[in-house]
């Protein structure tokens with residue numbers, strides 16, 4: 001299945017399209033399950049999520065928050081209230097803006113207690129500690145690490161989750177969640193979904209906006225032999241649907257077929 005690209009001129013329309021897709025997969029998933037299992041990313045996605053899930057008066061009332069199980073496709077190994085935390089971003093943008101009467105979703109975060117030493121201070125990097133955090137997060141994943149929807153970002157270097165170009169984690173086949181302590185983008189200590197999790201998903205949706213993303217999108221969509229992590233997601237042949245939600249500036253001048261969602 002090849003990746004489909006949905007492009008809109010304005011940021012608001014991109015956010016609206018992302019929101020419509022989330023509702024579509026939510027509704028389909030809830031026909032056969034009591035919960036909707038979604039994984040989120042950090043970075044620029046936070047703003048998009050606020051716009052579609054909180055501010056959009058057509059979409060917001062149809063989000064069945066009480067049935068959502070929220071995970072993170074990658075997480076930075078920092079306290080949950082640290083500005084670098086992907087959970088922290090989601091909390092700031094979305095959770096903290098939910099009306100008080102709304103039943104909150106179940107949100108699976110890293111076990112923050114594993115970050116700190118006996119004195120309560122965040123411990124400096126330790127491979128074993130980071131592996132323990134990854135194992136503990138893996139234990140909280142849905143059965144068979146199967147997600148209904150995974151929302152991804154694409155960094156200007158083509159990374160997605162915390163899977164970076166040419167990093168050995170691109171080959172990981174034994175773990176669903178791996179730790180990385182040499183992330184080229186700060187902070188260096190993170191945990192991340194691996195390809196076996198991405199392969200099992202029902203739907204994967206990238207969100208990438210701005211002219212700054214155009215050079216990397218050009219490589220992803222026009223260089224057939226590229227091994228960039230986001231391109232490897234496009235190439236998955238496990239039946240997972242892969243969609244891209246972009247603005248026109250992110251694909252300007254690129255030979256890629258796009259439509260409106």
Ligand SMILES: O=C1O[C@H](COP(=O)(O)O)[C@@H](O)[C@H](O)[C@H]1O
Pocket residue numbers: 040041042043044045074075086152153154155156159160161162185
């Ligand atoms: O470090 C990260 O970066 C990617 C891409 O972020 P963006 O701001 O360029 O959209 C993000 O998807 C990932 O979750 C995050 O940890």
